[in-house]
Amino acid sequence: MSGEESDFNQSDQNDWLEIDPQTEIISVISPDIVEPDVIPPKTEKDDKNKNKNLNLSPGSAAKRKKILRALKDGVDVSELQSFAINRGGLLTNELRKQVWPKQLGVKLSEITPKPDEDMLHGHRDYDQVVMDVNRSLKRFPPGMDDDERFALQDILVDVIMRVLVNNSELHYYQGFHDICVTFLLVVDEDVAFAIVEKLSQKHLRDFMDADMDRTKHMLNYLYPIIDKASPQLCEYMERAETGTIFCLSWLITWYGHVLNDIKHIVRLYDFFIACHQLMPIYLAAAIVLYRQDEILETECEMCFIHSLLSRIPDNLPFEQLISKAGDLYLQFPPEDLASEAEFRSQENDNRAKRQRANGVAKLHQWSWRNNIRWVSTHMPNYGRRHYLLTTAVAAVVTAALCYSTTDWGWIEWNWF
Amino acid sequence: MSSHQSIDQSREVKPSSGAVKIVEKQAQRRIFKIIVIGDSNVGKTCLTYRFCSGKFPDKTEATIGVDFREKTVDLDGEQIKLQLWDTAGQERFRKSMVQHYYRNVHAVVFVFDVTKMSSFENMPQWIEECDRHNLDKNLPRIFVGNKCDMKDKIAVNTNLAQKFADSHNMPLFETSAKDDEKANHVDAIFMTMAHKLKNAKPMMSPHMSRYTPGETREVINVRASPHHRGLQSINPNEEKTDNCAC
Ligand SMILES: Nc1nc2c(ncn2[C@@H]2O[C@H](COP(=O)(O)OP(=O)(O)OP(=O)(O)O)[C@@H](O)[C@H]2O)c(=O)[nH]1
Ligand SMILES: [Mg+2]
Numbered sequence: 001m002s003g004e005e006s007d008f009n010q011s012d013q014n015d016w017l018e019i020d021p022q023t024e025i026i027s028v029i030s031p032d033i034v035e036p037d038v039i040p041p042k043t044e045k046d047d048k049n050k051n052k053n054l055n056l057s058p059g060s061a062a063k064r065k066k067i068l069r070a071l072k073d074g075v076d077v078s079e080l081q082s083f084a085i086n087r088g089g090l091l092t093n094e095l096r097k098q099v100w101p102k103q104l105g106v107k108l109s110e111i112t113p114k115p116d117e118d119m120l121h122g123h124r125d126y127d128q129v130v131m132d133v134n135r136s137l138k139r140f141p142p143g144m145d146d147d148e149r150f151a152l153q154d155i156l157v158d159v160i161m162r163v164l165v166n167n168s169e170l171h172y173y174q175g176f177h178d179i180c181v182t183f184l185l186v187v188d189e190d191v192a193f194a195i196v197e198k199l200s201q202k203h204l205r206d207f208m209d210a211d212m213d214r215t216k217h218m219l220n221y222l223y224p225i226i227d228k229a230s231p232q233l234c235e236y237m238e239r240a241e242t243g244t245i246f247c248l249s250w251l252i253t254w255y256g257h258v259l260n261d262i263k264h265i266v267r268l269y270d271f272f273i274a275c276h277q278l279m280p281i282y283l284a285a286a287i288v289l290y291r292q293d294e295i296l297e298t299e300c301e302m303c304f305i306h307s308l309l310s311r312i313p314d315n316l317p318f319e320q321l322i323s324k325a326g327d328l329y330l331q332f333p334p335e336d337l338a339s340e341a342e343f344r345s346q347e348n349d350n351r352a353k354r355q356r357a358n359g360v361a362k363l364h365q366w367s368w369r370n371n372i373r374w375v376s377t378h379m380p381n382y383g384r385r386h387y388l389l390t391t392a393v394a395a396v397v398t399a400a401l402c403y404s405t406t407d408w409g410w411i412e413w414n415w416f
Numbered sequence: 417m418s419s420h421q422s423i424d425q426s427r428e429v430k431p432s433s434g435a436v437k438i439v440e441k442q443a444q445r446r447i448f449k450i451i452v453i454g455d456s457n458v459g460k461t462c463l464t465y466r467f468c469s470g471k472f473p474d475k476t477e478a479t480i481g482v483d484f485r486e487k488t489v490d491l492d493g494e495q496i497k498l499q500l501w502d503t504a505g506q507e508r509f510r511k512s513m514v515q516h517y518y519r520n521v522h523a524v525v526f527v528f529d530v531t532k533m534s535s536f537e538n539m540p541q542w543i544e545e546c547d548r549h550n551l552d553k554n555l556p557r558i559f560v561g562n563k564c565d566m567k568d569k570i571a572v573n574t575n576l577a578q579k580f581a582d583s584h585n586m587p588l589f590e591t592s593a594k595d596d597e598k599a600n601h602v603d604a605i606f607m608t609m610a611h612k613l614k615n616a617k618p619m620m621s622p623h624m625s626r627y628t629p630g631e632t633r634e635v636i637n638v639r640a641s642p643h644h645r646g647l648q649s650i651n652p653n654e655e656k657t658d659n660c661a662c
Contacts, residue, residue, distance in 0.1 A: 128506060131457040132478045174456070174478040174506045212512040243516045249480035257480055303449075303499055307484045 081274035089270030104198040111194045120161035125172035132177045139181045170208040178253035203277040219244035224340040225285040240300045246310040247284040286324035447497040454527035455535040456505030459562040462593035464500045479504045518549035523556040530561040531569040559586040565595040
């Protein structure tokens with residue numbers, strides 16, 4: 001593997017040097033910055049009530065104002081990305097509706113119209129999609145009445161099928177529906193479609209090949225991160241032959257499949273949209289590291305560790321873990337892990353081969369050559385450099401947050 | 417991977433507390449690993465859930481990757497742990513994700529949906545999948561047709577399924593994860609498997625890393641006429657059989 005061929009994110013030093021991280025951090029995280037009210041409230045009282053209705057703390061209310069201002073000022077995507085990453089993310093669904101499309105460069109006026117029903121229903125993956133959507137009850141708010149839910153499930157099928165019909169190179173995977181439903185619970189049908197379509201051309205692209213080789217390869221980044229952060233834990237998990245399937249659904253559904261609380265899910269979506277496509281793996285590493293004691297107390301056997309980890313407790317400190325993930329990303333960027341991840345891919349392939357002594361079928365071997373495509377097709381259309389800058393800023397901000405405070409108490413949630 | 421689990425009585429002592437961890441090995445408990453495979457939506461998750469939790473799940477979801485369920489059962493006074501590996505049915509997962517879990521299994525459950533012909537027609541592919549992972553051909557395998565409760569939608573004729581099962585030396589069970597009246601039947605299917613596994617190798621050594629079936633072991637082949645099909649428990653006194661004639 002040669003240097004030029006490597007990596008998911010070829011962030012080079014120069015991209016970093018062109019920004020002044022210090023300034024960025026201050027402007028993003030300091031709640032003290034005095035700013036004019038750009039969206040003037042009808043009356044001061046109205047504005048206060050609004051914040052009260054949204055259940056926002058003073059810190060969050062200030063952040064909300066900044067986000068609204070950024071939206072009004074025109075699109076500075078990197079600023080929006082920073083808001084999405086740092087504490088509390090985009091705070092409310094009202095803001096997500098506006099920010100998510102901007103983060104992804106979705107133009108509401110240019111959404112491809114829905115193809116006719118025959119097209120949607122005639123697709124090779126249609127049956128599987130319907131089977132999965134029929135089994136997605138858990139993803140809808142508990143209080144929702146059946147008729148409303150049935151209607152939304154029908155729309156969900158359409159959203160998924162539109163993406164697949166419009167992009168014939170994409171293959172449906174079980175779990176894609178978990179991503180789509182999350183968006184559909186926040187934004188309207190057309191916007192959900194446009195957002196998911198964009199994501200499936202970028203962050204989710206590697207999950208949507210005809211096979212899962214690239215997905216597997218992404219999973220291979222997990223152990224190198226854990227190893228660097230805690231060799232003891234890594235050794236223990238590897239000795240148990242834990243594997244990576246316990247976090248497969250974390251990665252390919254962006255945790256939508258495993259978390260029970262939708263407010264945690266949308267918060268993570270804010271974060272992932274703004275970050276590198278491997279960020280869900282960094283978060284997985286953060287979660288595993290956070291649960292280190294529990295793991296080490298569990299018998300060193302794949303099944304026990306797998307079942308411990310595959311269920312994520314609802315009470316994890318998600319903000320702290322998000323920061324930790326950003327921190328790990330900064331400390332151990334993907335390009336530093338690439339060769340080790342590659343090594344693991346080979347190891348796994350070899351093991352699989354040994355296992356199948358007669359070798360009827362051969363696994364498609366991951367190669368970095370295949371991966372070059374990532375750089376060109378997976379970058380958002382506002383340019384690769386900009387994207388890297390954004391990611392860099394975001395990561396610095398995250399790391400700074402991680403170091404600057406341990407008080408996470410002010411974050412407040414708002415949902416429905 | 418060991419087939420035994422030591423029963424550790426001191427789980428609540430946190431290492432971080434600095435206390436010495438006292439491990440009382442009370443007994444060695446045998447563990448059997450059973451992998452459950454078959455097309456998406458045939459009811460693998462519901463069947464394993466029914467067996468392990470005693471009920472039909474009210475909200476199932478597509479399985480992504482592999483889920484793990486277990487249940488301890490009492491067989492002739494011996495506590496045996498059955499580990500069920502519930503796998504994802506979608507082809508893409510089958511092809512590249514699940515291999516890890518084929519390792520060291522003691523038995524295989526193939527599931528199809530009696531209301532869906534394609535899930536039956538795909539069975540040879542699943543069998544090939546096991547062969548591909550070099551699973552011993554002598555491992556106990558059973559063939560389960562699920563969703564028998566949907567009587568007016570049956571698409572796979574029992575004779576046809578039986579013929580297929582026979583040709584692969586597997587017993588066929590037709591059952592329903594949903595029908596509460598069949599709950600005993602689902603239990604009995606897994607218990608039959610457990611009996612087979614237990615009797616096949618009664619004195620497995622604690623350090624044996626893998627259950628290797630001996631050549632002398634018989635193959636389970638519970639045959640029955642289509643009119644009297646179903647379960648024949650190894651030990652009729654122990655497991656009340658429920659002859660399912662769907
Ligand atoms: N009528 C009936 N429906 C069933 C039965 N078992 C499962 N189902 C339904 O069939 C659907 C699929 O069941 P699952 O257990 O999720 O299927 P699976 O085989 O685990 O599917 P994957 O996880 O996608 O591989 C669900 O909607 C269940 O409610 C049964 O015995 N009778
Ligand atoms: Mg399942």
